[in-house]
Each structure stands twice: as C-alpha cells, then as structure tokens.
Amino acid sequence: MATATYSRHPTSYATHQKTLPITMPSGKAPVYSYPQSRVLDSPELPETGTSYGGSRPSAGSYSVRSSYAPSHHSSGDGDSYAHAGVDVVDMLSDKMNAAFDPIRMDRSLAKQAQTSGELNAKQRELQELQAMAQRRLKSARVNFAEGVEAIKEARRDVEYTTKKISAMKSKAEKKHPEAYAKASRSRHA
Numbered sequence: 001m002a003t004a005t006y007s008r009h010p011t012s013y014a015t016h017q018k019t020l021p022i023t024m025p026s027g028k029a030p031v032y033s034y035p036q037s038r039v040l041d042s043p044e045l046p047e048t049g050t051s052y053g054g055s056r057p058s059a060g061s062y063s064v065r066s067s068y069a070p071s072h073h074s075s076g077d078g079d080s081y082a083h084a085g086v087d088v089v090d091m092l093s094d095k096m097n098a099a100f101d102p103i104r105m106d107r108s109l110a111k112q113a114q115t116s117g118e119l120n121a122k123q124r125e126l127q128e129l130q131a132m133a134q135r136r137l138k139s140a141r142v143n144f145a146e147g148v149e150a151i152k153e154a155r156r157d158v159e160y161t162t163k164k165i166s167a168m169k170s171k172a173e174k175k176h177p178e179a180y181a182k183a184s185r186s187r188h189a
Contacts, residue, residue: 173180
C-alpha cells in the first residue's frame with residue numbers, strides 16, 4: 001500500500017533547494033565588522049501574484065504578498081532574483097510582512113478595544129454604585145440616629161409616666177388608704 005505525503009507548502013517551494021553564495025574570510029584576511037546589506041542571490045524568494053513594489057514600508061504599514069499563488073512565468077533559468085542585488089533589509093521586511101497577519105492583529109486590537117470599553121463602562125458603573133451606596137449609607141446613618149433619638153425620647157416619656165403613676169398611687173394611698181386598699185383587693189380578685 002502506497003502512502004502519499006502531503007505538505008501544506010506548494011510543490012514549487014519543496015523543489016527549490018538552492019544554497020546561498022557566502023564568502024568566508026580566510027584566516028589571514030581582515031574581518032570586517034560592519035554588516036553587508038546587499039547579496040547577489042536571494043534565498044527562496046518566489047515571484048508571487050501580488051508582490052510588493054517600492055521602498056521599504058514604514059512602521060505602521062503592511063505589505064500583502066500572496067504565498068499561495070506563485071507565478072509560473074519566470075525569466076529563463078527559473079530564478080528571477082539571480083544576480084539582481086537584493087537588499088537584505090527589504091527582503092526580510094517582505095518576509096515578515098508576508099508572515100505577519102494584519103487581520104488577526106486588527107481583530108485582536110478590536111477585541112482589546114472592546115474589552116477595554118466594557119471594562120471602563122463597568123468601572124463607571126461600579127463608581128456610580130459606590131456613590132449611591134455611600135449616599136444610602138449616609139441616609140441610613142441619619143435615619144438610625146433619628147431612630148435612636150426617638151427611642152431615647154420614648155424611654156424618657158415612659159420613665160416620666162411611670163414616675164407620675166407611682167407618685168399618683170402613693171398620693172392616693174396616703175389620702176384615701178381604705179378606698180385604695182379596697183380597690184387593690186378587688187383588682188387582684
């Protein structure tokens with residue numbers, strides 16, 4: 001039974017195996033510490049249906065390159081970038097722009113903005129609820145203080161009334177002892 005191998009990359013990428021010309025300094029030659037910005041041959045940079053043309057993109061711009069629609073028209077030997085003198089920074093920028101998905105980034109930013117807005121709305125709602133709770137607490141404290149004062153006043157009234165009744169009883173008992181004793185017996189009987 002034969003097994004088929006599947007790759008998510010187009011076949012034109014899989015067959016394009018090319019080594020880059022790299023100049024290696026010999027042991028006695030001076031080694032330069034500054035970077036070389038131009039190369040003679042580009043690594044696996046296929047020509048695509050939509051390509052980037054112009055100078056390097058700025059920090060906030062995007063360059064769209066379709067990696068699924070390679071162009072099949074090439075110039076002669078199959079390598080359109082051969083000996084063209086490709087700028088490494090431009091090439092890496094193009095590769096990063098091709099790998100970077102601005103739609104996912106835009107969705108993430110939109111979701112972040114939406115979440116931030118919801119969070120700000122909840123924060124404002126919590127602040128309003130806190131202010132309302134503080135107003136209610138203040139009015140509850142006022143009501144509680146008024147209730148405590150009313151209870152104290154009622155207690156004073158009860159004590160005053162109790163004292164008045166006791167005074168009236170003792171006065172009635174002293175003034176009319178026989179009638180008071182008779183009334184007390186009939187009340188308890």
